[in-house]
Amino acid sequence: MGGSDGQTLLLTGGSGYVASVILQKFCRKYKADSPNTKLPGMEKISRVVLVDKFASSINEDDFTVPVQSFQGDITDLDFLSKxxxxxxxxxxxxxxxxxxxxQLHNEMIWKVNVEGTKNVIEACRQNNxxxxxxxxxxxxxxxxxxxxxxxETLPYFDSTERSWDxxxxxxxxxxKLVLQVNNTLTANGTTTISTCVLRLAGIYGPRERRHIPRVVKAMKQGMFLFTYGDNPIxxxxxxxxxxxxxxxxxxxxxxxxxxxxxxxxxxxDGKPVNNFEFFRPLTEALDVPFPKISVPMWLVYFIGGFLFPSLSALFMVMVYLLCIASYM
Structure with missing residues (x-):
């Protein structure tokens, strides 16, 4: 464990954006432009473990608590158990x-998101x-x-009607797997695990390198040509x-x-916004014309649902730009 009074926090996806912000806010040594903060619960964290398929470039000397990084795959239960x-x-x-x-790699999506989560749950059980x-x-x-x-009272969407996602x-x-194991005993027979699920909207913020850069690239390439729908909030x-x-x-x-x-x-954020108006500041900063043409939703769904697998890489970027809010 993290010590007699401290706790160990483990992050899968440890080299990702959210994990990096967690380290920046709570564990990095004080910097004038980014002081760390202690929210209730974090003051007990005395060790952090990062787990990711990709190697982490962290410097352990930068942090106020020990930070360890392990490179490996969540589809490997033996690795996770250790x-x-x-x-x-x-x-x-x-x-x-x-x-x-x-999005096109359906087998890998299932392997990582479902089988990988099963492994995470089992590793949690084995290690109490x-x-x-x-x-x-x-x-x-x-x-x-x-x-x-x-x-949160909304039911799960019927997957048989949504083969495209x-x-x-x-x-x-x-x-569902995570919630099912809430309040169950772990391997030692005395520890009870508590679980919670956070359903995230599309993430943005400083130094985000996955989604917004793609949108910027599409805009620079002149691919932000039209909007869709009737005020898509x-x-x-x-x-x-x-x-x-x-x-x-x-x-x-x-x-x-x-x-x-x-x-x-x-x-x-609790602030519903027009999907395309959210990106208007980017068009202004990049001096890119804001689209004046709007296409009907049925055409967007036709493209995404029937043509998507055969789209060229270039057109895929445009569809991503159009559907960014729906797919996050």
Missing amino acids: VFAGADVVYHLASYGMSGRE VKSLIFTSTFNVVFGGQRIEDGD NYGNSKAVAE VEFVHVENVVQALVQAQYSLTHSNSVAAGKAYFIS
């Missing part, structure tokens, strides 16, 4: 197939982890229909709100009467 040793809290951030070319928080997506309830004032389907299965979430939600969920799960245990929550 690196989860001593963990008290797990943030399961790793996933595959949310956007770009990865107390809390598991899983990051999911709005897409578990969204299948193209218009949702207004939606909340294997990512959303896989995350729905995975989060969507949700986004700033990365710091994601981090705060993770920490608040963790803090809640430490209590025996936790309101978060066994629950799923939508996480966003």
Whole structure:
């Protein structure tokens, strides 16, 4: 464990954007432009473990607590069983197939998001982890229909009617698995694991390198040609709100009467916005014309649902730009 009083926090997807912000906010040694912060629950963290398929470039001397990085795949249970040793809290951030070319790799999406999550759960059980928080997506309830004032009472979208979004389907299965093990005993027969699911909107923030750069590239290439729909209102979430939600969920799960245990929550900025107006500041900064042409939704769904597998790489970027809010 993290020590007699401290705890060990383990992050899958440890080289990703959210993990990097967690380290920056809570563990990095003080810098004038980015002082670290202690939210309730984080003051008990005395060790951090990063797990990712990709190598991490962290410098352990930069942090106020020991930070260890392990390179490996969550589809490898033997690997997870070893690196989860001593963990008290797990943030399961790793996933595959949310956007770009990865959306076409259905077998890998299922392998990572479903089978990988099964392995994470089993590694938690074997190592007597107390809390598991899983990051999911709005897409578990969204299948193209218009949702207004939606909340956590919404049912899962029927996967048989949404073959085009294997990512959303896989995350729905995975989060059910996570919630099912809430309040169950781990391997030692005395520790009870508490679980919670956070369904994230599209993430943005400083130094985000996955989604916004793709949009910028498409704009620079002259591919932001038209908008779609009748005032398409969507949700986004700033990365710091994601981090705060993770920490608040963790803090809640430490209590025996936790309101978060066994629950799923939508996480966003709480400020619905027109999908394309959200990106208008980018067009202005890049001196790119804002589209004046709007196409009907049926055409967007026809492209995404029937033609997507055969699209060229160039056209895929444009479709991604059009559908960015739906696929995050």
